Amino acid sequence: MSQRPTSPHVSVYxxxxxxxxxxxxxxxxxxxxxIGLLVLVYWLMSVASGNAAxxxxxxxxxxxxxxxxxxxxLFTFSYHLVAGVRxxxxxxxxxxxxxxxxxxxxxxxxxxxLLTIAFIYWAFCPGxxx
Amino acid sequence: MSLRSPLGTVLGTGSAKSGAHxxxxxxxxxxxxxxxxxxxxxxxxxxPSLDHVTVVSWMAQSWTALFLILFIxxxxxxxxxxxxxxxxxxxxxxxxxxVLVVITFIxxxxxxxxxxAVLKVAFGGAA
Numbered sequence: 001m002s003q004r005p006t007s008p009h010v011s012v013y014x015x016x017x018x019x020x021x022x023x024x025x026x027x028x029x030x031x032x033x034x035i036g037l038l039v040l041v042y043w044l045m046s047v048a049s050g051n052a053a054x055x056x057x058x059x060x061x062x063x064x065x066x067x068x069x070x071x072x073x074l075f076t077f078s079y080h081l082v083a084g085v086r087x088x089x090x091x092x093x094x095x096x097x098x099x100x101x102x103x104x105x106x107x108x109x110x111x112x113x114l115l116t117i118a119f120i121y122w123a124f125c126p127g128x129x130x
Numbered sequence: 131m132s133l134r135s136p137l138g139t140v141l142g143t144g145s146a147k148s149g150a151h152x153x154x155x156x157x158x159x160x161x162x163x164x165x166x167x168x169x170x171x172x173x174x175x176x177x178p179s180l181d182h183v184t185v186v187s188w189m190a191q192s193w194t195a196l197f198l199i200l201f202i203x204x205x206x207x208x209x210x211x212x213x214x215x216x217x218x219x220x221x222x223x224x225x226x227x228x229v230l231v232v233i234t235f236i237x238x239x240x241x242x243x244x245x246x247a248v249l250k251v252a253f254g255g256a257a
Contacts, residue, residue: 027216034209041202041240044247047185048256054182077167084160091157122175 022105026083029076036073039066071120078115082108152211159208166201186256195252202244210237
């Protein structure tokens with residue numbers, strides 16, 4: 001397969017274009033959430049395994065490292081959600097003009113950051129959860 | 131002289147003819163995940179605490195269990211479709227097939243474990 005001819009691809013593009021960045025960010029956030037699914041299932045299995053197992057798992061899952069991971073996952077979720085809606089709008093054939101797409105890339109960035117801040121405040125604000 | 135027929139050397143190097151199906155499933159699962167993921171995050175953040183009793187009584191409610199199972203199945207499906215494309219795009223060596231097999235197995239394991247856990251709690255097995 002490596003002998004098959006390929007047209008030049010990666011090398012002909014300027015790396016930092018908003019199209020490339022927003023596309024790549026959507027992939028990266030998606031893959032990170034795929035890894036997050038492992039954490040979710042570990043948590044669900046610990047719930048199903050009874051109180052003692054849950055207490056052991058909760059000790060791991062409430063460590064500062066995991067708090068950081070949850071904050072990260074809230075961002076990846078927010079970004080992937082808003083960027084995914086942008087893709088669904090594109091699939092209807094709308095918003096594909098250069099200016100519209102440039103604007104929607106900014107909207108996705110701003111809305112996802114605002115959503116993340118709201119989620120993180122909700123999750124970590126004092127007194128919300130024990 | 132190879133035992134491989136001329137047809138065999140060209141088969142499988144072009145389109146697998148299932149791209150539209152993959153694309154459609156990716157869209158279908160993404161549409162479903164918009165409400166499902168928002169529901170999941172908001173419900174989890176709304177729980178008064180995350181101790182075992184609270185989580186179990188939440189998960190044991192019929193509608194919670196049902197939507198959790200839907201969420202797990204659709205999320206792992208969507209994840210499998212997405213990670214597969216990433217692997218197909220960036221893994222070019224002979225490892226590609228192996229990686230695809232492994233990520234598919236992991237996703238199947240995650241889906242079954244998640245559904246099993248929710249059902250066990252819903253049917254009172256975690257008290």
